[in-house]
Amino acid sequence: RNQDDPPHIEYKGMLYIATALASFVLITTEFSQLPWIIIFLLLIVLFISAYLLRRNGKTHPSPILLQELVQNRTFLCASIASACLIFYLWSLFFILPVYLQKVQPFSPLETGLLMLGITVPVALFSPLVGKLYTPRNAWIFIAVGFFLLMLSSILQTFFTASSTIPFILTTILLFGLGYSLTCSPTTVAAISVVSTQKAGIASGTFVTFQEIGGTLGLALIVSLIQVFPNLLLGINRGALGLLIISAMGCFCGLALR
Numbered sequence: 001r002n003q004d005d006p007p008h009i010e011y012k013g014m015l016y017i018a019t020a021l022a023s024f025v026l027i028t029t030e031f032s033q034l035p036w037i038i039i040f041l042l043l044i045v046l047f048i049s050a051y052l053l054r055r056n057g058k059t060h061p062s063p064i065l066l067q068e069l070v071q072n073r074t075f076l077c078a079s080i081a082s083a084c085l086i087f088y089l090w091s092l093f094f095i096l097p098v099y100l101q102k103v104q105p106f107s108p109l110e111t112g113l114l115m116l117g118i119t120v121p122v123a124l125f126s127p128l129v130g131k132l133y134t135p136r137n138a139w140i141f142i143a144v145g146f147f148l149l150m151l152s153s154i155l156q157t158f159f160t161a162s163s164t165i166p167f168i169l170t171t172i173l174l175f176g177l178g179y180s181l182t183c184s185p186t187t188v189a190a191i192s193v194v195s196t197q198k199a200g201i202a203s204g205t206f207v208t209f210q211e212i213g214g215t216l217g218l219a220l221i222v223s224l225i226q227v228f229p230n231l232l233l234g235i236n237r238g239a240l241g242l243l244i245i246s247a248m249g250c251f252c253g254l255a256l257r
Contacts, residue, residue: 083213142253
């Protein structure tokens with residue numbers, strides 16, 4: 001129970017983040033459809049919202065992005081790593097069904113069964129990972145997990161209309177295993193740097209990083225895919241974007257050492 005900080009809800013911070021993200025997503029996803037004056041106005045709204053969020057964070061008693069946490073290297077690296085993971089997760093859960101049903105001839109049921117390659121490893125390995133990692137060695141699990149995501153991304157760049165089920169399933173399983181190794185250790189690494197009283201505030205800031213990562217990921221990767229006239233080529237190029245973001249997560253994991 002937090003007896004140190006006043007229980008204020010950060011309504012302004014939520015509004016500023018939502019406005020900034022909405023502006024960014026509109027610019028990214030509708031760039032080719034919007035007139036330039038609207039894009040210019042959205043950019044102004046984006047920068048003003050970001051400025052107000054930063055200023056509000058310095059004056060609010062319990063800001064949504066707590067400055068003492070954002071300035072802590074361990075917390076920041078773990079939070080960015082988690083944001084990269086959710087960036088990848090949301091994007092892949094969009095890309096894979098599109099690929100399996102639009103490029104490959106799989107039905108929705110068959111697609112769902114193949115997607116179990118993500119969730120089954122999480123169910124099987126998460127309890128084991130939870131017994132092995134500590135705040136001190138969490139960086140190892142995070143770095144190895146993102147390395148597996150990088151391997152999955154590389155394989156996705158070789159997706160074709162005739163890719164075999166074993167090849168596709170290997171790609172999916174690599175992500176599922178990497179996700180199992182990364183998800184919980186990033187949370188523990190981030191929250192371990194704060195006192196028990198501030199764990200709730202820290203988890204709120206941590207989850208905010210996650211949601212920002214997921215929103216940016218889905219907007220950027222979907223927009224990248226749509227740039228290419230050929231869907232398969234767009235999916236392959238989207239996988240390159242996921243490779244970059246997983247490499248960033250791996251770097252953050254190594255920085256925790």
